[in-house]
Amino acid sequence: MNIYFEEYVNKNIKNKTIVISCNDSYFVNSFIENKNIILCTFFANIIHSSSNLDLDYFKYCIENEGAKEILIIGHYGCEIIPFLRTDKTKNHYWNLAKNYFKKLENNPFIKIDMENNQKQIVWLNVIQQMIKISKMEIFNDKCNFEQVKIKGIIIDEVKNYEVEEINLDLNQV
Numbered sequence: 395m396n397i398y399f400e401e402y403v404n405k406n407i408k409n410k411t412i413v414i415s416c417n418d419s420y421f422v423n424s425f426i427e428n429k430n431i432i433l434c435t436f437f438a439n440i441i442h443s444s445s446n447l448d449l450d451y452f453k454y455c456i457e458n459e460g461a462k463e464i465l466i467i468g469h470y471g472c473e474i475i476p477f478l479r480t481d482k483t484k485n486h487y488w489n490l491a492k493n494y495f496k497k498l499e500n501n502p503f504i505k506i507d508m509e510n511n512q513k514q515i516v517w518l519n520v521i522q523q524m525i526k527i528s529k530m531e532i533f534n535d536k537c538n539f540e541q542v543k544i545k546g547i548i549i550d551e552v553k554n555y556e557v558e559e560i561n562l563d564l565n566q567v
Contacts (some may be wrong), residue, residue: 399555414542424457438474440491441523453532456524456542463543468520471551520546528564
């Protein structure tokens with residue numbers, strides 16, 4: 395059975411949820427009036443942990459805003475990933491993102507052809523961000539890890555915003 399984005403949001407977002415989405419995703423307007431959503435947009439969904447600024451914000455939202463879920467949304471049709479492959483500027487943060495995607499592309503477990511199969515890179519990116527968040531210091535306390543669910547979904551903007559859930563047991567990574 396196919397589930398579409400609006401239906402997914404109405405059915406699955408009942409608790410205070412930190413939603414992480416890509417800067418160029420078109421579906422984020424759906425969240426503006428939902429009081430359970432704490433919306434965070436990131437350049438290609440990349441959460442930078444080097445300065446801990448992003449991770450500290452999530453910690454604040456969990457401890458002070460009562461967030462019970464973190465939802466990371468990838469989307470097919472992302473224009474940022476191809477942009478990173480061709481951009482020639484010297485922006486520090488973009489260079490970090492470019493290097494991150496180069497590492498994903500050269501993953502030793504699976505060879506990804508970014509030019510011809512962007513869907514794989516979108517999936518792998520969301521999975522990597524789920525793992526990164528699950529390793530946050532706040533989750534060193536097993537109680538927090540069990541109380542705050544980390545989920546990932548992929549939205550197919552071409553297929554009327556059809557949603558694919560990522561089933562990943564973060565206890566196993």
